[in-house]
Structure formats: structure tokens, C-alpha cells
Amino acid sequence: xxxxxxxxxxxxxxxQEFLSHILxxxxxxxxxxxxxxxxxxTIRIGFEGNYASLIVRTETTEDIGLIVSxxxxxxxxxxxxxxxxxxxxTGMVPDQIVTIADVISERxxxxxxxxxxxxxxxxxxxxxxxxxxxxxxxxxxLRITRPEDAPAFTKAEIDFCQLLIPHIKRALNxxxxxxxxxxxxxxxxxxxxxxxxxxxxxxxxxxxxxxNPAATAILESQDGLRVVSKQLEAAYTNDNKKLQAxxxxxxxxKVVTKASLNQATSITRPSGRLAWGxxxxxxxxxxxxxxxxxxxxxxxxxxxxGRVDPPVRLAQELFHLTPAETALAIQLANGLSxxxxxxxxxxxxxxxxxxxxxxxxxxxxxxxxxxxxxFLNSVAWxxxxxx
Numbered sequence: 001x002x003x004x005x006x007x008x009x010x011x012x013x014x015x016q017e018f019l020s021h022i023l024x025x026x027x028x029x030x031x032x033x034x035x036x037x038x039x040x041x042t043i044r045i046g047f048e049g050n051y052a053s054l055i056v057r058t059e060t061t062e063d064i065g066l067i068v069s070x071x072x073x074x075x076x077x078x079x080x081x082x083x084x085x086x087x088x089x090t091g092m093v094p095d096q097i098v099t100i101a102d103v104i105s106e107r108x109x110x111x112x113x114x115x116x117x118x119x120x121x122x123x124x125x126x127x128x129x130x131x132x133x134x135x136x137x138x139x140x141x142l143r144i145t146r147p148e149d150a151p152a153f154t155k156a157e158i159d160f161c162q163l164l165i166p167h168i169k170r171a172l173n174x175x176x177x178x179x180x181x182x183x184x185x186x187x188x189x190x191x192x193x194x195x196x197x198x199x200x201x202x203x204x205x206x207x208x209x210x211x212n213p214a215a216t217a218i219l220e221s222q223d224g225l226r227v228v229s230k231q232l233e234a235a236y237t238n239d240n241k242k243l244q245a246x247x248x249x250x251x252x253x254k255v256v257t258k259a260s261l262n263q264a265t266s267i268t269r270p271s272g273r274l275a276w277g278x279x280x281x282x283x284x285x286x287x288x289x290x291x292x293x294x295x296x297x298x299x300x301x302x303x304x305x306g307r308v309d310p311p312v313r314l315a316q317e318l319f320h321l322t323p324a325e326t327a328l329a330i331q332l333a334n335g336l337s338x339x340x341x342x343x344x345x346x347x348x349x350x351x352x353x354x355x356x357x358x359x360x361x362x363x364x365x366x367x368x369x370x371x372x373x374x375f376l377n378s379v380a381w382x383x384x385x386x387x
Contacts, residue, residue, distance in 0.1 A: 018046060021042065022042050022043060022046055022164065023164075023167055025038060025039040025042040025043075026039055026164070026167050026168055026171045027167075027171055027174075029171055029175070030170075030171035030172070030174040030175045030178070031174075031175075031178065033175065036054060036068050037068060037069075037070055038070070040052040040053065040054060040068065040069065040070035041070035043070075043144060043164075044070050044071060044144065047128070047144050047146075047153075047157060047161070048146070048150070049071075049144045049145050049146050050071055050123055050124065050145055050146060050147055050150075051069055051070070051071030051122070051124065051143070051144070051145045052069070052070050052071065052142075052143070052144045052145075053067050053068065053069040053070075053071070053141075053142075053143045053144075053145075054067070054068045054069075054140055054141070054142055054143075055067050055068075055084060055140065055141030055142075055143065056068065056138070056140055067084070071145075084141075086112075086113055086114040086117070086118070087114055088100075088103050088104045088109070088112065088114060089103060089127075089129045089131070089141065089143075092129070092130070092131045093131075094131055094132065094133040094139070095130065095131075095132055095133065095165050095166070095169060096130060096162070096165075097128060097129070097130045097158050097161050097162045097165065098128075098129055098130070099126070099127060099128060099129070099152075099153055099158065100126070100127050119145075123147040123148075124145040124146075124147070125145075125146065125147055125148035125150075126145060126146040126147075126148070126150060126151075126152050126153055127143060127144070127145050128142075128143070128144040128145075128153050128157070128158065128161050129141065129142065129143050129144075130142045130161070130162075130165055132165060132168055132169050132172065133169075134169070134172050134173055134176060135173050135176065136176055140168075140172055142165070142168065144161065197214055197300055197301070197302055198211070198212060198214040198215030198216075198217070198218045198219075198300065198301035198302070198303075199211070199212045199214070199215055199298065199299070199300055199301075200215045200219075200232060200298070200299040200301065201283075201295050201297070201298055201299075202231075202232065202247065202295075202296060202297040202298075202299065203294055203295065203296055204251065204294060204296045206231050206232075206247060206251070206297075207230040207231060208227055208230055208231065208232060209295060210295075214301070215301055218276070218301050218303065223235075223269045223270060223271045223273070224236075224239070224267045224268055224269035224270060224271075224275070224276055225267055225276060225301070232247075232299065234267050234268075235267075235268070235269075235270055236268050236270075239265075239266075239267050239268055242265050243265065243267065243278070243280075246263045246265060246280040247280060247297055247299075249263060249280075250263070250280050250281065250282040250296075250297045251282070251296055251297060253282040263279070263280045263281075264277070264278065264279045264280075265278050265280075266278065276301055276302065276303065277301070277302040278299060278300070278301055278302075279299070279300040280297060280298075280299050281297070281298045281299075281300070282296070282297060282298075283295045283296055283297060283298055319359075319362060319363050320362050321358075321359060321362060322358075324347075324355055325355045325358055325359050325362075327345055328341055328342075328345060328347075328352060328355045328356065328359065329359055329371065331344055331345065332356075332368060332371060333371070338352055338353065338356060338368070339352075356368075359371065
């Protein structure tokens with residue numbers, strides 16, 4: 001941060017060092033929402049204000065909003081502040097800096113309920129304000145303030161603040177995009193877990209970077225696969241040689257193309273249960289992450305005898321089956337014969353056959369193998385809860 005000597009008489013530093021410092025704080029906040037307080041503090045100090053705040057709200061006048069602030073004698077987070085609705089800074093042109101003089105006369109400002117009830121008690125008189133719109137329809141209100149005995153904001157300061165607005169806007173949109181990506185990643189992980197597909201991501205040094213819930217469960221079972229010194233290993237020597245050879249092959253493939261073939265193998269389980277099905281796939285390298293820990297190999301694991309149960313209600317709605325027909329179809333999809341399924345469900349074989357004929361009629365299939373295929377491929381298996 002530049003010292004006082006580098007500041008002009010308006011109070012704000014116009015140096016490249018300050019611009020670099022404040023832009024760094026803005027983009028750091030985009031990556032971590034906890035950084036917005038320190039970002040606002042940097043802005044407050046640079047403009048020699050007593051407060052710098054970001055009002056978070058949706059694009060409705062009814063929304064009270066949330067204030068994130070850096071300032072003197074004020075909490076960093078102020079949820080549901082009722083005074084926001086009284087502010088004269090409403091309906092502004094998005095992304096444009098204004099002052100009090102641009103929206104209201106000084107006399108009206110001094111006599112307003114907003115100033116008398118909220119601003120004056122906190123020593124706020126001079127205000128720089130902008131409403132910043134984001135891609136999700138939200139509006140973020142930037143406010144920088146000074147007390148009455150401080151000089152008013154100059155044109156140079158207003159212009160400098162206007163220069164920051166596009167960067168703050170980009171940072172807010174970047175923050176939204178990052179959070180959306182995290183949500184999508186979480187949903188994908190949940191879906192893969194429900195399908196009993198384990199996903200293990202390795203870095204360029206073969207070390208495990210990430211596992212989805214299904215892969216974590218498989219590794220924790222210690223039944224043929226394990227993590228030793230951060231690396232994935234198979235329990236049996238021959239299986240491990242095949243696994244490590246596939247991983248090495250994936251690591252040397254620098255670019256993944258449409259012609260690239262995924263490598264598959266099976267991993268024996270000491271428990272005697274059916275072997276794990278395993279596919280190894282290279283991940284394209286990213287030139288921006290050279291020399292860093294980066295995703296390089298994806299390993300997909302499948303429990304070939306795993307049995308999962310889709311919610312009965314969803315399966316009924318998808319295939320227009322009765323509860324009894326749905327229960328039978330689920331058992332058949334899990335690999336049971338019609339005879340075994342009737343025993344599990346405690347129904348007569350003739351009843352099971354009658355249900356099966358009805359299922360065939362409603363689903364349009366003619367063989368049990370076709371029924372299993374359409375059930376396993378249905379979206380019913382993606383639900384998190386069972387009915």
C-alpha cells in the first residue's frame with residue numbers, strides 16, 4: 001500500500017502500485033467470499049473513507065438485502081438491514097458511479113429519514129454509490145462514504161472509482177461461476193455415487209487427488225483396492241502390475257483425442273465376490289498448471305454385483321407400473337430370476353408371472369433382459385432417497 005506521500009491532495013493514490021494492489025484484492029475476493037471484507041477495507045483506505053460496503057440483494061425493491069462492510073465500529077456482516085429500503089440510491093443506472101448531488105439536493109439529503117435515522121448517527125455524509133448488476137439478475141450496491149467534516153469526493157476520485165466498477169463486476173460474476181461449477185461438480189459426484197460408479201482422480205505423480213463417495217466406499221472396504229502412500233494399488237501382485245501399467249500408459253498420453261481408447265481391466269477381490277471393473281482414462285494436461293499438482297488420470301470403478309434400489313415412486317411414474325409390479329421389476333433388474341424374486345417378495349410364482357406379463361405390456365419389451373436394460377438405464381437410479 002503506498003504511503004501518504006504518494007497521494008495527491010484529493011486523498012486517493014493514483015499510482016500504478018495502488019491500482020495493482022486494489023485489483024489484486026478484488027480478484028482474490030472472487031475466489032474466496034471471505035476476502036470481500038479485506039477487499040472493501042483496501043478500497044476504504046484508498047479512498048480515505050470511513051466505510052466501504054457491498055449491499056447484496058436480488059433485483060427487487062422488496063428485498064431488504066445484506067450488507068458486507070469494512071469500516072469503523074461496524075460489524076462486517078449486517079443481514080436484513082431495514083434502512084436499505086429508505087436509501088435514495090434506488091433505481092440507478094447499473095454500473096455507474098453517482099454521488100449524493102447526482103440524486104438529491106443537499107437540503108433533501110439532510111432532511112431525509114435515511115440520513116437522519118441511519119447515516120448521520122454513523123458519521124456518514126459524503127457518498128459514492130454504484131449498483132452493479134450480475135449475470136444471475138442480482139444487484140450489488142457498492143458504497144464508499146466519508147463523514148461531513150471530510151472533503152467531498154473529487155472528480156478524480158469518482159473517475160478512479162468508475163474505473164474499478166468493471167473489475168468488481170467481473171469478480172462478482174467469476175465468484176458466481178465458481179460456485180455454480182462447484183454445485184455442478186457436487187451433483188455429478190452424487191449421480192455417479194448413486195450409479196455405483198467410483199471415480200478416482202490421480203495427479204501427474206500417480207497420487208490420489210480426489211475420490212467421489214462411491215470410490216471412497218470401495219477403497220474403505222479394503223477388498224482388492226487400497227491407497228498406499230497416496231497411490232492406488234491392487235491387493236494382488238498380478239492385478240497391481242496391470243493397474244500400474246495402465247496408469248503409466250495414461251500418463252504418457254499428453255493429449256486425449258476422439259481416437260483415444262480407454263483401458264479396462266478387472267481387479268480380484270479377496271472376499272471372493274465378483275471382481276471390480278476398472279477403466280483408466282488420461283486427462284488432457286493444462287498448460288497453465290504445468291509444475292503444479294494437476295489432474296492427469298481418471299479411474300472409474302464399478303461394483304459388478306452391486307445392488308442399488310431406485311425409489312419405487314419414481315420407477316412407478318416412469319413406467320406406469322403398480323407398486324407390486326415395480327417391486328418385481330427392481331428385483332429382476334438386480335439380477336434375480338423370476339423364481340428368486342417371487343421368494344424375496346413373498347408372492348406366488350403365478351402372481352409373479354402375471355406381474356411380469358403386465359410389466360412387459362406397459363414397458364413395450366418382450367424379454368427379461370430387455371427389461372433389465374431399460375431399468376438400469378433409467379433416471380430413477382439417480383435419485384438420492386429411497387421410497
